Amino acid sequence: MQAVSKMTEQEWIDVGTLNDIPQLGARVVKTTEGNIAVFRTAEDEIFAVRDKCPHKGGPLSQGIVHGKRVACPLHDWKIHLDSGEAVAPDEGCAATYPVRIEGNNILLSLLPNEGCPNK
Amino acid sequence: MKEQLVLIGNGMAGVRTLEEILKLAPDKYEITVFGEEPYGNYNRIMLSPVLASEKTIDEIMLNDEQWYVDNGITLHKGKKVVDIDRAKRIVKAEDGTEAPYDRLIIATGSSPFIIPVPGADLEGVISFRDIHDVDAMLATADQYKHAVVIGGGLLGLEAANGLMKQGMQVTVVHLMDTLMERQLDKAAAGLLKRSLEERGMTFLMEHQTEAIIGDNRVHSVRFKDAPEIEADLVVMAVGIRPNIELAKKVGLHCERGIVVNDTMQTFDPRVYSIGECVQHRGDTYGLVAPLFEQAKVCANHLAEIGIARYQGSVTSTKLKVTGIDLFSAGDFTGDENTEELVFQDASRGVYRKLIVQDDRIKGTVMYGDTIDGAWYFDLMRDETDISDMRQNLLFGQAHLGDSGHGEENRVVTMSDTAEICGCNGVCKGEIVQAITDKKLFTLEDVRAHTKASSSCGSCTGLVEALLAHTVGGNYSTAPHLKPMCGCTEHPHDEVRATIQEQELKSIRAVMDFMEWKSPDGCPKCRPALNYYLLCAWPGEYQDDNQSRFINERAHANIQKDGSYSVVPRMWGGETTPTELKAIAEIAEKYEVPTLHVTGGQRIDMLGVKKEDLPSMWGDLSKAGFVSGHAYGKAIRTVKTCVGSDWCRFGTQNSTQMGIDLEKMTWGAWTPHKYKMAVSGCPRNCAEATIKDFGVVAVDSGWELHVGGNGGVKVRATDFLCHVSTTEEVKEYSAAFLQLYREDAHYLERTAPWIERVGLSYVKERIVDDENGRKLLAQRFLYSQKFSQIDPWSERASGVDKHEFIPLKQVS
Numbered sequence: 010m011q012a013v014s015k016m017t018e019q020e021w022i023d024v025g026t027l028n029d030i031p032q033l034g035a036r037v038v039k040t041t042e043g044n045i046a047v048f049r050t051a052e053d054e055i056f057a058v059r060d061k062c063p064h065k066g067g068p069l070s071q072g073i074v075h076g077k078r079v080a081c082p083l084h085d086w087k088i089h090l091d092s093g094e095a096v097a098p099d100e101g102c103a104a105t106y107p108v109r110i111e112g113n114n115i116l117l118s119l120l121p122n123e124g125c126p127n128k
Numbered sequence: 129m130k131e132q133l134v135l136i137g138n139g140m141a142g143v144r145t146l147e148e149i150l151k152l153a154p155d156k157y158e159i160t161v162f163g164e165e166p167y168g169n170y171n172r173i174m175l176s177p178v179l180a181s182e183k184t185i186d187e188i189m190l191n192d193e194q195w196y197v198d199n200g201i202t203l204h205k206g207k208k209v210v211d212i213d214r215a216k217r218i219v220k221a222e223d224g225t226e227a228p229y230d231r232l233i234i235a236t237g238s239s240p241f242i243i244p245v246p247g248a249d250l251e252g253v254i255s256f257r258d259i260h261d262v263d264a265m266l267a268t269a270d271q272y273k274h275a276v277v278i279g280g281g282l283l284g285l286e287a288a289n290g291l292m293k294q295g296m297q298v299t300v301v302h303l304m305d306t307l308m309e310r311q312l313d314k315a316a317a318g319l320l321k322r323s324l325e326e327r328g329m330t331f332l333m334e335h336q337t338e339a340i341i342g343d344n345r346v347h348s349v350r351f352k353d354a355p356e357i358e359a360d361l362v363v364m365a366v367g368i369r370p371n372i373e374l375a376k377k378v379g380l381h382c383e384r385g386i387v388v389n390d391t392m393q394t395f396d397p398r399v400y401s402i403g404e405c406v407q408h409r410g411d412t413y414g415l416v417a418p419l420f421e422q423a424k425v426c427a428n429h430l431a432e433i434g435i436a437r438y439q440g441s442v443t444s445t446k447l448k449v450t451g452i453d454l455f456s457a458g459d460f461t462g463d464e465n466t467e468e469l470v471f472q473d474a475s476r477g478v479y480r481k482l483i484v485q486d487d488r489i490k491g492t493v494m495y496g497d498t499i500d501g502a503w504y505f506d507l508m509r510d511e512t513d514i515s516d517m518r519q520n521l522l523f524g525q526a527h528l529g530d531s532g533h534g535e536e537n538r539v540v541t542m543s544d545t546a547e548i549c550g551c552n553g554v555c556k557g558e559i560v561q562a563i564t565d566k567k568l569f570t571l572e573d574v575r576a577h578t579k580a581s582s583s584c585g586s587c588t589g590l591v592e593a594l595l596a597h598t599v600g601g602n603y604s605t606a607p608h609l610k611p612m613c614g615c616t617e618h619p620h621d622e623v624r625a626t627i628q629e630q631e632l633k634s635i636r637a638v639m640d641f642m643e644w645k646s647p648d649g650c651p652k653c654r655p656a657l658n659y660y661l662l663c664a665w666p667g668e669y670q671d672d673n674q675s676r677f678i679n680e681r682a683h684a685n686i687q688k689d690g691s692y693s694v695v696p697r698m699w700g701g702e703t704t705p706t707e708l709k710a711i712a713e714i715a716e717k718y719e720v721p722t723l724h725v726t727g728g729q730r731i732d733m734l735g736v737k738k739e740d741l742p743s744m745w746g747d748l749s750k751a752g753f754v755s756g757h758a759y760g761k762a763i764r765t766v767k768t769c770v771g772s773d774w775c776r777f778g779t780q781n782s783t784q785m786g787i788d789l790e791k792m793t794w795g796a797w798t799p800h801k802y803k804m805a806v807s808g809c810p811r812n813c814a815e816a817t818i819k820d821f822g823v824v825a826v827d828s829g830w831e832l833h834v835g836g837n838g839g840v841k842v843r844a845t846d847f848l849c850h851v852s853t854t855e856e857v858k859e860y861s862a863a864f865l866q867l868y869r870e871d872a873h874y875l876e877r878t879a880p881w882i883e884r885v886g887l888s889y890v891k892e893r894i895v896d897d898e899n900g901r902k903l904l905a906q907r908f909l910y911s912q913k914f915s916q917i918d919p920w921s922e923r924a925s926g927v928d929k930h931e932f933i934p935l936k937q938v939s
């Protein structure tokens with residue numbers, strides 16, 4: 010019943026400020042269940058994606074961010090930051106997490122969004 | 129509201145344009161298509177293999193009817209457009225169907241030319257253009273025996289071959305004395321004729337058809353001054369005419385074809401035209417590669433991006449008869465101003481001819497072994513100076529330098545399980561299947577879908593050969609000058625030149641000025657731009673860390689498990705007990721799982737956690753080490769041998785020379801990695817002749833070698849020159865390095881760069897032009913003032929701290 014109790018605790022964690030992440034860059038939030046990469050685009054949009062490429066687990070946080078995508082540093086798959094889906098023709102999905110900005114602070118929820126089977 | 133876009137002609141060029149538009153501006157238009165043929169869109173080129181029973185109609189459909197539905201396109205199939213009201217902007221079909229347009233594309237292709245002889249309208253006389261014709265041929269072959277093909281060109285021979293495969297006796301009638309005279313010279317045409325005859329084809333050369341005889345159905349063909357022959361089927365394949373009937377009728381300016389400008393617009397700017405029906409700068413085209421280039425430009429204009437221009441195409445030809453390899457491009461006859469290079473091996477049936485003028489390839493004809501066709505074609509279009517490869521040019525690309533591919537290059541005979549792309553482990557069968565199943569046409573498509581040739585690129589030639597062989601025709605054509613990446617139309621050299629001329633000093637400035645198509649570039653162009661700017665404006669340009677690949681951003685090599693490796697410099701490969709002790713202690717302190725002596729004569733500490741890097745670097749700095757840049761498109765190592773200090777053969781102090789060179793050059797960023805080596809005598813223990821810059825000591829001084837590398841495709845260096853003093857070695861080395869830095873494309877190592885620009889060019893700049901050499905060396909040394917700052921000690925003292933520590937730790 011772990012899952013049920015988790016569902017109820019939609020809890021926002023303050024992980025830092027916008028300025029902590031370079032534009033077109035990412036930083037990692039370490040959790041007991043692995044890393045979450047928090048990305049910042051040129052337009053200062055923020056996305057949170059599991060730091061694990063659907064291909065062979067490469068750390069997406071280390072990739073080059075362009076538009077709303079990141080290129081995995083290991084074999085150059087491109088991943089959509091908003092959905093976590095690999096850009097076609099590659100197929101795969103990395104879980105995404107709810108994240109928002111309040112004032113200058115970045116708030117992250119550790120409860121992954123629905124939609125990606127590969128948690 | 130969406131604008132109305134109407135396409136007349138549901139063929140290869142028209143639908144390709146729609147595909148491009150859907151990519152660029154999917155929501156801009158409400159699209160309607162009229163096609164005279166009663167199908168979706170199919171690959172006309174593949175009609176020949178269908179006729180030869182090597183493919184089925186289903187296999188050659190490019191876009192079935194569902195595709196139109198899925199993309200919200202209204203398809204009026206089987207409806208011929210007979211009128212266009214250009215004032216009211218309405219298209220009208222034969223059956224009365226009408227469609228209004230805001231923009232219109234005419235892509236009506238061409239019609240086969242029918243020689244106006246008596247009997248040309250008899251039953252059993254057909255052309256070879258569409259599915260209907262192929263069906264007619266297949267049906268005839270079932271019942272009848274004798275086929276006559278009029279026209280010994282590309283189409284005629286493919287038709288004849290197919291009919292023969294269907295069991296008919298085929299006679300090819302040709303007006304000229306050689307086959308395919310527009311693509312082949314006499315020698316190649318002779319070889320072709322011989323092999324077709326061996327397969328059972330009969331030829332009547334220099335025969336002029338006078339009449340086709342029959343009552344209802346054809347039964348014979350009569351010639352001028354020659355005996356009549358029996359025929360149950362006559363295929364006319366004597367040429368095509370741009371289909372301009374409709375355009376002419378509605379008052380659009382036409383000459384041989386519908387006249388268009390560089391954005392594919394007709395004289396009525398709302399009306400575009402593309403494909404075989406078009407005349408652009410006086411030329412018409414009958415192959416798909418140029419039509420696809422036109423389609424791209426047209427779509428770009430319709431999407432109102434408006435940066436692409438069509439400037440005409442150079443085309444090449446192949447014949448799709450299985451087992452016959454033939455390639456032709458450009459001017460293959462030559463004149464008094466050109467030279468001919470010819471290779472002929474009659475017993476193997478191999479023939480190659482190159483027409484050369486002013487050290488540039490003007491044209492080529494190849495028969496029997498065409499594997500290098502795409503390469504010659506590239507050299508021709510890029511107008512590459514071939515003087516340096518002239519000796520080996522005719523033997524093909526595999527014989528250039530020391531590359532070790534040679535016989536492997538025969539994709540056609542390779543088994544399906546043969547590995548083509550070693551990097552991504554993709555074999556021939558997979559590639560062929562992707563090309564056929566997914567209807568891939570370009571190298572980029574194959575890269576995207578199979579990953580083949582998307583990494584080191586050394587198998588690009590093989591993939592192109594496979595592509596050409598699988599889809600037939602000529603698909604290997606990249607535009608004349610390749611754009612840097614999908615974000616721009618501009619090629620590398622143009623970008624570099626513009627950065628200088630316009631004094632652009634940031635990535636943003638370049639993207640804005642040169643009208644980049646994407647908001648902030650991609651992983652291909654950003655690192656390149658960052659490098660170009662850094663090289664152009666040393667000391668001024670503010671390096672953009674986010675445009676660097678992770679290894680360069682974090683100053684260490686990322687490993688497969690996400691950990692990093694650390695390689696400190698060991699100048700010239702020499703070290704001391706103190707250094708070794710320091711490395712040992714640091715390795716223990718950070719629990720480094722593996723130490724490895726690298727191929728570059730130093731020690732790699734592998735498996736370091738990212739968070740540990742700065743403090744580990746701090747410890748290394750204290751022990752006197754600086755970064756080895758093993759991670760960068762930068763100066764890597766300078767390998768040396770022990771030289772005259774110890775070796776009984778050593779002629780000069782090669783170790784010291786290596787150390788001096790490394791101290792002079794370390795820290796410099798380069799288009800690709802750059803390695804040097806110095807050997808103490810011609811025994812060459814430091815392997816200087818497979819390095820980007822190699823120095824070999826001889827009694828009288830030093831020999832300088834350039835443009836080598838190991839790797840997938842080994843290339844031994846070219847000899848640059850001999851110099852006497854240490855100072856000269858340094859000056860030449862700095863000048864050569866700077867020339868490469870200023871001249872090469874990003875990710876182009878010295879070897880391919882030299883093959884592209886030519887050794888003579890490098891010699892002119894470095895050896896012959898003393899003043900130029902000194903200026904190059906000066907520019908290099910100037911830029912070094914800003915780059916010889918050890919990135920590791922900087923980071924140990926806190927630079928880019930955010931790069932190495934997590935944003936937050938949540939328990």
Ligand code: SRM
Nearest residue numbers: 685693724725726727728729730758764837838839840877
């Ligand atoms: C560590 C090392 C292997 C070793 O343990 O000996 C090595 C490791 C890698 N080499 Fe290498 N190469 C190493 C010496 C070489 C050598 C030998 C030499 O330098 O004399 C060669 C052949 C010489 C040459 O470069 O021409 C070599 C030819 C390559 C190539 C092919 C280059 C080419 O132009 O074809 C690649 C692929 C590439 O760069 O695209 C490559 C790529 C790599 C990469 C960067 C692959 C990657 O992207 O991860 C490896 C990084 C491992 C890491 O994280 O440290 N490595 N590599 C060597 C480091 C040398 C050093 O001290 O800096």
Ligand SMILES: Cc1cc2nc3c(=O)[nH]c(=O)nc-3n(C[C@H](O)[C@H](O)[C@H](O)COP(=O)(O)OP(=O)(O)OC[C@H]3O[C@@H](n4cnc5c(N)ncnc54)[C@H](O)[C@@H]3O)c2cc1C
Nearest residue numbers: 137139140141164172208209236237403404414415416601
């Ligand atoms: C057998 C064969 C083999 C070939 N092999 C090769 C090869 O190996 N390599 C190569 O590069 N090229 C090859 N080609 C040439 C290539 O197929 C053509 O260059 C290409 O198809 C031209 O494209 P298009 O769109 O201009 O014309 P098409 O593909 O002919 O399309 C024009 C379409 O418009 C329709 N149409 C015409 N008028 C009207 C109207 N008034 N209303 C409605 N619809 C209309 C026609 O029915 C047709 O479907 C080959 C051609 C043939 C026939």
Ligand code: SF4
Nearest residue numbers: 551724726727839840
């Ligand atoms: S170190 Fe070099 S040769 Fe070894 S696996 Fe990596 S890239 Fe290949």
Ligand code: FES
Nearest residue numbers: 062065067081084
């Ligand atoms: S692990 Fe990301 S592309 Fe391979």
